[in-house]
Amino acid sequence: MSVTVRDLRARAGAPVGFMRAGSGVELRRLLPVQPRTMVEQAAEAIVAGAARGIFLPDDRLVEAEIARDLGISRVPVREALRLLESQGIVVSTPYKGMRLMRISNRGVAALMRVRLSLETLAVREALAQPGGRERFDRLRVAAAAFAYALEASDPALPVLAEVEFHAELCRVSGNPSLLALWQGLARQLAVVWGLALRLQGGLPQNEEHEALLEALDAGDEAGAIATLVEHIGRYARLDFETLVAERRRAPAM
Amino acid sequence: MSVTVRDLRARAGAPVGFMRAGSGVELRRLLPVQPRTMVEQAAEAIVAGAARGIFLPDDRLVEAEIARDLGISRVPVREALRLLESQGIVVSTPYKGMRLMRISNRGVAALMRVRLSLETLAVREALAQPGGRERFDRLRVAAAAFAYALEASDPALPVLAEVEFHAELCRVSGNPSLLALWQGLARQLAVVWGLALRLQGGLPQNEEHEALLEALDAGDEAGAIATLVEHIGRYARLDFETLVAERRRAPAM
DNA sequence: AATCAGGCCTTCGCATGCAATATGTCTCGT
DNA sequence: ACGAGACATATTGCATGCGAAGGCCTGATT
Numbered sequence: 001m002s003v004t005v006r007d008l009r010a011r012a013g014a015p016v017g018f019m020r021a022g023s024g025v026e027l028r029r030l031l032p033v034q035p036r037t038m039v040e041q042a043a044e045a046i047v048a049g050a051a052r053g054i055f056l057p058d059d060r061l062v063e064a065e066i067a068r069d070l071g072i073s074r075v076p077v078r079e080a081l082r083l084l085e086s087q088g089i090v091v092s093t094p095y096k097g098m099r100l101m102r103i104s105n106r107g108v109a110a111l112m113r114v115r116l117s118l119e120t121l122a123v124r125e126a127l128a129q130p131g132g133r134e135r136f137d138r139l140r141v142a143a144a145a146f147a148y149a150l151e152a153s154d155p156a157l158p159v160l161a162e163v164e165f166h167a168e169l170c171r172v173s174g175n176p177s178l179l180a181l182w183q184g185l186a187r188q189l190a191v192v193w194g195l196a197l198r199l200q201g202g203l204p205q206n207e208e209h210e211a212l213l214e215a216l217d218a219g220d221e222a223g224a225i226a227t228l229v230e231h232i233g234r235y236a237r238l239d240f241e242t243l244v245a246e247r248r249r250a251p252a253m
Numbered sequence: 254m255s256v257t258v259r260d261l262r263a264r265a266g267a268p269v270g271f272m273r274a275g276s277g278v279e280l281r282r283l284l285p286v287q288p289r290t291m292v293e294q295a296a297e298a299i300v301a302g303a304a305r306g307i308f309l310p311d312d313r314l315v316e317a318e319i320a321r322d323l324g325i326s327r328v329p330v331r332e333a334l335r336l337l338e339s340q341g342i343v344v345s346t347p348y349k350g351m352r353l354m355r356i357s358n359r360g361v362a363a364l365m366r367v368r369l370s371l372e373t374l375a376v377r378e379a380l381a382q383p384g385g386r387e388r389f390d391r392l393r394v395a396a397a398a399f400a401y402a403l404e405a406s407d408p409a410l411p412v413l414a415e416v417e418f419h420a421e422l423c424r425v426s427g428n429p430s431l432l433a434l435w436q437g438l439a440r441q442l443a444v445v446w447g448l449a450l451r452l453q454g455g456l457p458q459n460e461e462h463e464a465l466l467e468a469l470d471a472g473d474e475a476g477a478i479a480t481l482v483e484h485i486g487r488y489a490r491l492d493f494e495t496l497v498a499e500r501r502r503a504p505a506m
Numbered sequence: 507a508a509t510c511a512g513g514c515c516t517t518c519g520c521a522t523g524c525a526a527t528a529t530g531t532c533t534c535g536t
Numbered sequence: 537a538c539g540a541g542a543c544a545t546a547t548t549g550c551a552t553g554c555g556a557a558g559g560c561c562t563g564a565t566t
Contacts, residue, residue: 034346034347035347035348035527036347037347037548037549037550038549038550039335039549039550062516062517062518063517063518064516064517064518072550072551073550073551073552074518074551074552075328075549075550075551075552076549076550076551078332078518078519079331079332079335080335082292082332082335082336083335083336083338083339084339085336086336086337086339086340086437087339088430088433093287094287094288094289094290094518094519094557095288095517095518095519095556095557095558096517096518096557096558096559097517097518097558107429107430110428110429110430110431111430113374113378113428113431114371114374114428114430114431114434117370117371117373117374118367118370118371120370121366121367121370125366174363175363175366175367176360176363177341177360177363177364177367177438177441178363178366178367180341181367181434181437181438184339184434184437185430185434188430288557290518290519290520291519291520292519292520315546315547315548316547316548317546317547317548325520325521326520326521326522327521327522327548328519328520328521328522329519329520329521331548331549347527347548347549348526348527348528348547348548348549349527349528349529349547349548350528350547350548351548
């Protein structure tokens with residue numbers, strides 16, 4: 001039990017956007033420090049817990065339990081859960097509590113189609129943005145970070161880096177609505193990917209990032225989109241349902 | 254002040270999904286009644302208030318004030334605001350409070366591009382669904398409801414019906430992720446449309462719904478998407494910034 | 507033996523209260 | 537007069553507590 005506490009707290013320090021400082025605004029030395037409220041930390045801890053397999057899909061998320069583990073009261077936990085609810089990570093039934101999102105193969109496939117649609121738009125708008133190839137520098141940094149994360153011992157790091165790479169793609173599109181929407185999806189993806197962690201072939205390859213970057217540099221919209229289709233389509237072919245079932249039988253795996 | 258109370262409470266009864274019972278599952282007589290918590294009602298009341306012009310873009314949303322107006326405590330209001338935050342309707346700065354989303358012409362245009370991307374996917378997936386033309390019956394109902402709402406005295410009704418029509422479009426796509434994402438956008442759209450209420454040309458025309466339905470019936474994907482582009486592009490050409498400025502000078506208008 | 511009713515227990519929903527932070531104002535010194 | 541510092545107020549963030557709804561177990565009844 002106390003392991004869960006440590007785990008959640010530890011993860012809270014390495015959230016989805018863990019590389020924000022590195023890949024973000026490099027020029028401004030002192031980026032404005034925003035006070036991190038319990039709510040955000042709780043939300044990130046819950047997502048991280050799900051991505052880590054501490055919570056499995058369709059598991060019940062008991063407020064009091066999470067609050068105890070995080071060492072805070074139920075109120076910020078509730079708010080965090082609400083936040084996650086409208087992002088589709090948890091589903092709430094009044095007076096019955098919250099559960100982690102269910103994962104079905106159909107659901108993941110549908111999710112990936114939506115995601116592909118958003119990222120296709122991101123590619124189009126990124127290419128339509130003014131500026132030269134230096135627009136994509138941050139994307140290059142993210143790709144490098146991903147390659148680096150692949151070498152790390154922690155299998156969760158590539159997942160985070162992968163999320164960050166695609167977040168950058170949406171960011172360079174210059175469309176704030178697009179980015180916001182994608183951030184919501186990213187958390188769902190983090191949960192899904194958490195399952196596929198140890199699956200060979202589940203992790204994306206760095207070559208695909210490079211290929212995407214090359215197509216972007218060349219202004220090759222169709223090529224970039226084709227790369228995306230391939231890159232994202234990979235996940236839609238995995239069998240998440242049996243993965244969940246296995247994980248439920250052997251939680252330690 | 255007590256006007257605000259009444260207004261918010263009244264609107265809480267006619268939320269964005271106000272026609273859910275009518276356009277929803279017709280066959281099952283008794284659809285399961287879910288207890289409506291204060292949080293949902295508060296969220297809908299806030300969105301409705303924004304769509305009504307009670308709150309203008311970038312206005313501060315003081316928890317205690319809203320709680321007083323709604324006659325509830327601050328806790329559910331906070332949760333509602335969190336919910337809206339992750340949908341982009343309000344932006345929160347820790348210890349400084351929540352503000353309603355800002356509206357800029359660029360922002361609306363970007364939002365509309367994202368929306369168009371989602372609805373394009375909706376059309377594609379809806380056409381790919383099995384079944385005959387009866388798949389779109391609910392869409393037809395929504396279109397009829399919109400036509401009916403145009404005749405109503407309340408200028409807010411067509412906006413709600415318009416939202417509902419497009420929500421149906423996403424629903425018939427059979428893609429739950431797509432629908433969920435769109436629902437989040439819908440609330441932003443409700444706020445934006447609230448501004449354009451009295452603008453001639455701001456309201457959509459029913460003919461476009463009919464044209465879309467015809468194209469869908471014919472299985473004409475390109476035609477349907479072209480209609481959507483036209484239909485949605487209409488909004489991107491409005492000048493929301495001066496609209497907000499005018500509204501702020503003459504709130505009673 | 508199966509079923510249904512009743513009570514208990516868990517958990518959620520919301521209210522109240524206090525601490526923490528920001529902001530406006532006022533005074534004081536230069 | 538102008539700016540800096542300190543106080544006062546407004547508002548948010550979080551904790552605690554109580555009532556309410558749902559689930560479960562037990563036991564009585566058919």
